[in-house]
Amino acid sequence: MKRVVITGAGTINALGHSVPATLEAMREGRCGIGELDFRDVERLAIKIGGQVRGFEAEGRFNRQQMSLYDRFTQFTLTAAKEAIEQSGIEFHGELAARSGVVLGTAGGGVSTWDDNYRSVYEDGKNRVHPFVVPKLMNNAAASHVSMGYNLKGPSFTVSTACASSNHAMALAFQMVRSGASPAMVTGGSESMLCFGGVKAWEGLRVMSKDACRPFSANRNGMVQGEGAGVFVFEEYEHAKARGADILCEVIGFAMSSDAADIVMPSKQGAARAMAGALADARINAGEVGYINAHGTGTAANDKTECAAVADVFGPHADDLMISSTKSMHGHLIGGTGAVELLACIMALRDGIIAPTIGYEEPDPECALDVVPNEAREAKVDIALSNAFAFGGLNAVLALKRV
């Protein structure tokens, strides 16, 4: 089996338009959640979200590209550019032929659906732009990254709701570890912050109207975010040979399915995913210093996740740190695991643990060290990143400091 390292990272989200900006915001415990700003927002009950601000697609992309790129694709390409440029990798010849892109998204081109449904249903138009389908399809972002960077190997999109990015990165990891691909571009993207996208979530009655406060006793729901996170996963020897800067190593993963309920999380399913990732990475539970929690801020997720952590880690659960950065950037749904992986990289590489902000009141059912409100310095050798999706589909990644 090959060793797999991360040699490039890119992002755009409510905290920043780049990895350095995002990590700075996480270090400072800044909140990127605010008043939503888009058409018909006044008809929503939920009016807050982690919206990307100051992102002008015009100027970045030409007219033809604009007609083909939904916002989730624009986010993906922005993050992919940062990641691939940082990595310094250039795809040509045999490397290009065997390298691909695996991305996660739950909804794909949600605002393209939204705009065009509005046009035909509300405005009564009988004709839509010819590129509606290639713009909204879930694989549009992966395809444009493939086209943009000459990635000719296996490329596809994974859609497992809130675990999409983690499933995608786990698959990319497997491809590099198995030797099938020398490098893979992976991560995920989501852009659901439009009228229909938020209205759909409102229906579930799990959204907070004021803030995302994971693990806090007074938490009252999740807050949506948007953006993308993209990484270059590369075979270790390949990265070393070209002198690449290695951000961290990916050492294991596991996926599990609750096989129980379409929305309620399962302690056993979450625990099996975390334990599975430790086993896959061949590490002991006691070696894990930090967990980036799924930590949605809903009553059900946070207590179930904490119980699962207690089951898997036993007494060590009280020694490790677990935080939810969703409190700052919101829940990026299919893109969330990718942006959250950045907090793991910061923990491993910089020794800084991103906090869980908005933490106001201890909850006996979430009695772990959730790094409340302020970032902390700590040396971490191994980190886990959790994602537990609606539909009971779980994916956990294990990363190591290099």
Added chain:
Amino acid sequence: MSISDRVIAIIAEQAMLEPSDVTPESTLEDLGIDSLGLVESIFAIEEEFDISIPFNANEPTASDFDISSVAAIIAGIEKLVAEKV
């Protein structure tokens, strides 16, 4: 603006050219408009004139609508606009 000028403006925008560079004799190929660009131009023309153009991208040459040159396209649009009234 005449129908001809309006069609030329749409085609010029698609081709990223000045309208003066789009002559009646030009073919879409001459102008660098590919199949996706053609479909987009047809959409834009339909929107501009509120007409339906009988065009199937599977068989661009088989439909009644002649796209062999800018002049042919303009003639086709003029006919469709006249039929609409």
